């Protein structure tokens with residue numbers, strides 16, 4: 001064999017080894033293997049969707065499984081369905097309806113009419129609204145049963161990922177908000193707490209470890225929730241508030257904003273920043289916002305190019321196609337050569 005042939009053989013062997021280790025990793029993933037692996041390129045994405053005064057959170061797990069927590073009001077269902085399809089999915093693996101208020105389940109019937117799903121979790125809260133009854137009928141018509149959301153029930157529990165309910169703890173409450181399913185999500189060292197509209201009464205009952213990097217602030221930032229004690233237990237670096245611009249409730253309440261600011265927690269708000277995406281690699285967390293009038297203290301340097309991680313196109317920052325990139329697929333860069341070497345192709349419209 002000459003030198004070139006030898007190198008080619010070595011290259012082929014290395015390729016086989018890489019391929020094989022990929023397979024081993026994939027097999028182990030679902031088998032709770034304790035073998036360490038590098039989470040390169042495997043990211044958890046948490047999209048806090050801008051659904052005005054309401055909640056809707058779309059989660060892409062590193063396994064390519066998906067979770068939808070709440071749906072906002074009915075008028076946002078088309079937006080949510082196309083958002084999820086734009087991220088490359090046609091089905092949801094897990095749906096959580098935190099509690100049956102219209103700003104949380106209003107569009108869920110419409111969404112599950114469009115997208116298949118495996119499992120839906122709800123608490124035992126019951127109302128008589130037509131929205132709620134329609135949701136039950138749609139679930140039934142799809143031939144699905146409702147799984148009970150309650151403290152201690154886990155949806156996912158593998159070596160890398162935990163998705164578990166930490167509330168409601170009790171079976172009965174006077175206030176529908178306190179029935180809210182509260183979820184803890186962990187991916188290696190990154191963690192989230194999703195609180196629905198849970199108020200102080202429910203917060204006080206939680207016994208699970210709720211320390212988290214990111215807190216979805218309870219009840220749209222209302223002073224009914226996020227007590228000082230609760231916030232100390234969660235001790236987040238980031239707080240995200242889902243609420244509508246100039247909403248009738250005055251959410252988020254000043255008292256809560258001050259409580260978060262006192263503790264130097266970075267605040268993100270859908271009413272000011274639109275859809276907010278947290279991208280986690282198991283250690284680090286990166287936050288992308290649509291940021292029209294970004295009021296967060298983190299000043300982002302203006303980048304020259306925008307990457308679409310789904311279509312693998314590189315655009316000039318001002319290109320018209322940039323506006324339609326889903327936040328989860330949006331990355332900025334100044335390094336054109338590096339992007340090309342990573343396989344990005346120049347956009348045909350703006351020709352960067």
Ligand SMILES: [Zn+2]
Pocket residue numbers: 054055101103104197219220
């Ligand atoms: Zn609500």
Ligand SMILES: [Zn+2]
Pocket residue numbers: 099101176177197
């Ligand atoms: Zn509510």
